[in-house]
Each structure stands twice: as C-alpha cells, then as structure tokens.
Amino acid sequence: MIEVQNVSIVYGSGQGAVPALEDISFSVGEGEMVAVVGPSGCGKTSLLLAIDGLLRPTSGRILIGGEEVRGVRRDVALILQDAGxxxxxxxxxxxxxxxxxxxxxxxxxxxxxxxxxxxxxxxxxxxxxxxxxxxxxxxxxxxxxPKVLLMDEPMANLDSLTRERIQNLILDLWWEMGFTGILVTHDIEEAVFLGQRIVVLSPRPARIRAILENPGMGEHAYRGSPEFLERAQGLRRILEANG
Amino acid sequence: MKQVFAYFLAVLMVFGAWALVSFSLARAKGRPILPYPWQAAAAAGENIWTLLSAFGVSALRFLLALVVAFFVGLPLGLAAGFEQKLEQFLSPLIYLLYPMPPVALLLFLYLAFGLGEVVRLVVVVMALFFQVVVAAQGAAKFIAPTHILAVRSTGASRWQLYWHVVVPATLPSVLTAARVSVGLGITMLYIAETKLGILLPPSQGLGRFIEYYTFRADIALAGVVALALLGLLFYVLLEVLERRLCRWKYVGVKGAGS
Incomplete structure (x- = not known):
C-alpha cells in the first residue's frame, strides 16, 4: 500500500543545509499498522509530512497504491500533533x-x-x-x-489515563475501519501497543536502525502482558544504543 | 444592563467635570470661556434639525470610508503578511507610506479631486486604510503554523486557505485595530469636513457645523459633543461586531476543561 523508497530530506541548501532524513526505506501493507519510533526531533514528522504530500523529499520517492505521491491525496488523512x-x-x-x-x-x-x-x-x-x-x-x-491514516504523536502531552484511552480508541477504530496506519511517536510503550511492525529511527539525521515484528499487538490486554514488556525492553535497548 | 448603567455614569461624570472646568475658567479669567453643558444642550435643542442632519451626514461619510478602507486594506494587508514573497516587496512600501499624514497632502488632494464629496472620503480612507493594512499584515505574519498545516493537509486551495485560516485568525486583531483607529478617523473626518468643506452648509457634516458656528461657542460645543458621540457610536459598533464574529475568543477562557 505504502512504499517509502530511499527517501532523504534536507532542509535548506549549501552551508546551512540540515539533513533530517537519510535514506529511509520501508513498506506498509494494506490494512497494516506500523509504528515509527525515534528520539524527539529526529525527523519523524518530516517523514509523515512527506508521505502526506506536504513536503517533497530531497531524493527518493514515496508510493501509495502504486502511484507516486505528488501532493495531498484525498484518501489519506493526517492527525496532527496536539490535534491542530x-x-x-x-x-x-x-x-x-x-x-x-x-x-x-x-x-x-x-x-x-x-x-x-x-x-x-x-x-x-x-x-x-x-x-x-x-x-x-x-x-x-x-x-x-480514509484508506490511509497518518498520525503524528496523537497522544503527546496527555495524562496517562487519557493516553491509554485514546490508544485503545485508535486500536478499536483500526479494527473497525480497516485503514492502513502509520503512527509516529517517541513513546516506546505506545509503539509496542499500536505497531504491528515498528520502524526504529536513529537521532537526527534519522536513519533506520531496525524494523521489529510485533505479532502480539492487537488487543487492549496486550498492554502489561509479559510479551509486551519484553518487546518494550528490547525496543528501549535499540533506541539507547550509542546514545 | 450593567453596561448601560456604566455608560450613563460615564456621561454624568463627563458633564460634571465639564461644568467644573467651565466654572473654574470663568472664575479665573473673570469672563465666560467655556459654555456650561446646559448651555450647549440648549443650543443643541434650538438647532436640533441642523445638528441631526450634520450628524447623519458625518456618520454616513465615516461608515463609507470605513467600509472602503476595509475592502481595499484587508486583502492587501493579509496578502502582504501571509505571502512571504509579497511581504518582502510590500513591507518597505507600506512602512514608508504609513507614517505619512494625509493632512500634509491636503493641497495636492484638493488639486487632484477638487472640493467635492470624493476628496473628503479620500482623506478619511487614507487614514483608516493604513491602520487596517498594518494590523492585517502584522496578524497574518504570526498565524500558528499548525493551523495552516491543518488546512493545507486537507488539500485546500489558496483561496480556501484564506477563507478557513487567514481571515478568521486575523479578524480579532484587525477589528481591534479598527476600533483603536476610530479616534484618528474622527479627527481626519473633522479636518476633511472643515478644510475641504468650506462650501458646505452647516447641515452637511459635523466638522462643517462646528466651523460654521465658530463664533457661537455654545452651538459649536454642541457640535463637538455630537462628534464625540459619533466616535463612541462607531467604537461600540465595532465592538459588537467583534463579539459577534469572533465568538470563539470569548468562550472557555475562565476554567476551561471538560
């Protein structure tokens, strides 16, 4: 459904150029929910805006349903940080x-x-x-x-109870409506709770550090299970490796 | 109701202070300088139809100038603040022309437009126009990026972006600026109606009314009070408009929450 192929994004040019993303490639199958996790300010939002067609990658390309993304598509919806x-x-x-x-x-x-x-x-x-x-x-x-739902930290800055409630809500809606989802977050537990697969990014400029399978995801009760905690710890280790 | 009472109290206080000033001036100088409020009121009563007509003409003139200034100034100011390329080009131009007082150009305006109705409108519009442009530009420059992103991500056209974000986001500050510039506008209206209104009868504007009765202090003063009321009228009008159009500004401020 979504193909991200060798995408790099550089802000500015010449001496002041700031690379945000470097050679990112992954794909998301139809109806799949993928979490993209990385440290704050690593360029996760830039990646999401590029998939939404609001930001043109400096190199590489993004395909949705086999077509290259060249602008905002009507079958793709974006949930902004702090709802916007x-x-x-x-x-x-x-x-x-x-x-x-x-x-x-x-x-x-x-x-x-x-x-x-x-x-x-x-x-x-x-x-x-x-x-x-x-x-x-x-x-x-x-x-x-929408066929595709892009989510930019939809649970950031919420108290923990409300956060869990909204996480459950998104999970239920995903089952019900069957959209293809990409969730960007810096929260480890959230990534494990909502990502069938988890794309782990490095600090800026973001590169892919690992892509983890997370087959247990899918139910409210997953949160707090031993398997869940183990995955979260594994993910934390990858994120903490060399700073 | 409380508001009405407050205004009533304000009027009472102004008249009290005025009477006090008239009294002290008369005592200090040994002859009447400033007519008492009741003298002005009596003079207003005697010339009520002329005064009402002058008030109506001035109000209409001011309203027209305000509308024209908005219709021309708002789009220009918003575009100059929101479109970065346009801003770089227009900003120096606006800030060069903004401080220039239209009064200084009165002679040229007179030569260009003659002594008709047009020139009086032009003077008032010029004063209000730059207030609107500068306020709109300033507000449009600082629209929250998430609001712009929220609408851009829906695939909105340029025009829709203006309609859903730029106009509503800037409306409160533009209306506030308009309210603040009522005072300046009234001053310009007075100048336009006196300096460029010498051929008019006293019923054709408050400025002309005041000028015409220069040597009848009580009548002239009644005209000044009417001019102040005209300013108040527009001030209140713009405030009501802001409360109507920007209702969201006045909700949930105190004790926001579920």
Missing part, C-alpha cells in the same frame, strides 16, 4: 473541515457520536478538555473514511 484544531470553528466545524474543503457532503454525526462527542457539536475547542480535543482531531481525519 482551528479555535474559531466549533467541534462540528472542525470535524467537517476536510469534507467541506473537498466539497463532500457526508455527515459527521456518525463519527462524532462514535467518538463520544455528541452534545458537544456547538462547542469551541477552548471549551473542551484536552482528551476531547484529540478526539475531535481523530474525528476530522476519520470523517473522510
């Missing part, structure tokens, strides 16, 4: 944003109530708790019924 809600739009206005911009007429009522947001349609983001805001961000992405 527009403060001047209500919950409904935010959830509908992408549909309206793409001139689609589907209703968001279903997805809003699935995410426990009914009754709050007329509220502004400033009137919501942080956990609810993240759910609105998820609703905005899923309202498109």
């Amino acid at each position: 809600l527009l403060p001047w739009k209500t919950v409904r206005g935010n959830a509908e944003l992408t549909l309206r911009i793409q001139k689609r007429r589907e209703s968001v009522d279903g997805i809003l109530s699935a995410l426990g947001l009914n009754g709050f349609e007329g509220r502004f983001p400033a009137e919501l708790s942080e956990g609810m805001r993240r759910r609105v961000g998820i609703a905005r992405a899923l309202a498109l019924r």
Whole structure:
C-alpha cells in the first residue's frame, strides 16, 4: 500500500543545509499498522509530512497504491500533533473541515457520536478538555473514511489515563475501519501497543536502525502482558544504543 | 444592563467635570470661556434639525470610508503578511507610506479631486486604510503554523486557505485595530469636513457645523459633543461586531476543561 523508497530530506541548501532524513526505506501493507519510533526531533514528522504530500523529499520517492505521491491525496488523512484544531470553528466545524474543503457532503454525526462527542457539536475547542480535543482531531481525519491514516504523536502531552484511552480508541477504530496506519511517536510503550511492525529511527539525521515484528499487538490486554514488556525492553535497548 | 448603567455614569461624570472646568475658567479669567453643558444642550435643542442632519451626514461619510478602507486594506494587508514573497516587496512600501499624514497632502488632494464629496472620503480612507493594512499584515505574519498545516493537509486551495485560516485568525486583531483607529478617523473626518468643506452648509457634516458656528461657542460645543458621540457610536459598533464574529475568543477562557 505504502512504499517509502530511499527517501532523504534536507532542509535548506549549501552551508546551512540540515539533513533530517537519510535514506529511509520501508513498506506498509494494506490494512497494516506500523509504528515509527525515534528520539524527539529526529525527523519523524518530516517523514509523515512527506508521505502526506506536504513536503517533497530531497531524493527518493514515496508510493501509495502504486502511484507516486505528488501532493495531498484525498484518501489519506493526517492527525496532527496536539490535534491542530482551528479555535474559531466549533467541534462540528472542525470535524467537517476536510469534507467541506473537498466539497463532500457526508455527515459527521456518525463519527462524532462514535467518538463520544455528541452534545458537544456547538462547542469551541477552548471549551473542551484536552482528551476531547484529540478526539475531535481523530474525528476530522476519520470523517473522510480514509484508506490511509497518518498520525503524528496523537497522544503527546496527555495524562496517562487519557493516553491509554485514546490508544485503545485508535486500536478499536483500526479494527473497525480497516485503514492502513502509520503512527509516529517517541513513546516506546505506545509503539509496542499500536505497531504491528515498528520502524526504529536513529537521532537526527534519522536513519533506520531496525524494523521489529510485533505479532502480539492487537488487543487492549496486550498492554502489561509479559510479551509486551519484553518487546518494550528490547525496543528501549535499540533506541539507547550509542546514545 | 450593567453596561448601560456604566455608560450613563460615564456621561454624568463627563458633564460634571465639564461644568467644573467651565466654572473654574470663568472664575479665573473673570469672563465666560467655556459654555456650561446646559448651555450647549440648549443650543443643541434650538438647532436640533441642523445638528441631526450634520450628524447623519458625518456618520454616513465615516461608515463609507470605513467600509472602503476595509475592502481595499484587508486583502492587501493579509496578502502582504501571509505571502512571504509579497511581504518582502510590500513591507518597505507600506512602512514608508504609513507614517505619512494625509493632512500634509491636503493641497495636492484638493488639486487632484477638487472640493467635492470624493476628496473628503479620500482623506478619511487614507487614514483608516493604513491602520487596517498594518494590523492585517502584522496578524497574518504570526498565524500558528499548525493551523495552516491543518488546512493545507486537507488539500485546500489558496483561496480556501484564506477563507478557513487567514481571515478568521486575523479578524480579532484587525477589528481591534479598527476600533483603536476610530479616534484618528474622527479627527481626519473633522479636518476633511472643515478644510475641504468650506462650501458646505452647516447641515452637511459635523466638522462643517462646528466651523460654521465658530463664533457661537455654545452651538459649536454642541457640535463637538455630537462628534464625540459619533466616535463612541462607531467604537461600540465595532465592538459588537467583534463579539459577534469572533465568538470563539470569548468562550472557555475562565476554567476551561471538560
């Protein structure tokens, strides 16, 4: 479904050039959920923006469904860090944003109530708790019924209970809707909980350090099992190797 | 209701202070300098139709200038702040022209536009226009990158980006700037109506009304009060507009949370 082939991204040029990604290659099968984990500021977000078509790789290429990505695709949705809600739009206005911009007429009522947001349609983001805001961000992405869902640290800066709840929610939605997912995170447990495969990146400029299989993933109960803890420890060791 | 009471109190205080100043000046100089509020009120009553007509004409003139300044200044300012290439080119131009007082160009404006209605509008528009441009440019430069990214990631066109992000994000500061510049605008309106209004009867604008009755202090002063009320009217109007259009600014500030 998604092919990332020898992608490098360099910001700026000449003396001030800053390499963000170096020769990244991996692929994601249809319906698969892949976690990309790496230290903060290693270039994970750049990789996600490139897959979304918002950032052109300096070299290499990205294919989705066999076509090279050259701009924002309508079957790909992105969940931004801190949800990226527009403060001047209500919950409904935010959830509908992408549909309206793409001139689609589907209703968001279903997805809003699935995410426990009914009754709050007329509220502004400033009137919501942080956990609810993240759910609105998820609703905005899923309202498109996307084939591919890209997630940029959707659980960052949440208290641990809310974080687990949203992680469970994303897992359930993945089972239900069957999208192909790429989750970018710096949280080890989160990567193990949500990634069928885990792509481990090095510090900046990011290179692939390892790709781990994680067959046990898929249920809420996986979290806390001995296998889960073992994987998390293994992943931590890889991330900690040479700084 | 509380707001209405506060305004009522403010009016009472202004009139009290005014009476006090009139009284002290008369005592200090030994002759009346500033007419008392009730004298001005009586003069206003005697010339009420002329005064009302002057008020209406001035209000209309100001409203038209405000609308024109917005319609031309807002798109220009937003583009100059949001499009980086345009900004590099337009910024020096804007900041060179911005501090230039239109009053200094009165002679050329008169020669260019004559003494008709157009020239009076041009003077007021020029003053308000740069306020709007500078406010819009400043606000458009500092839109949160995540808001832009959120809309860009939906595949929005340039036009949709402006409609969904740039305009709503900058509207509060643009409206605030407009409110602040009402004072300047009223001053310019007064100058336009006096310096460029010498052929008009007193019913054709408050500036002209005040100038026409220069030697009837009580009537002239009634005109000044009307001018102040005109400023207040637009100030309140813009505030109401901001509360309506930017409702999101006034929610969830205190005790945000589930």
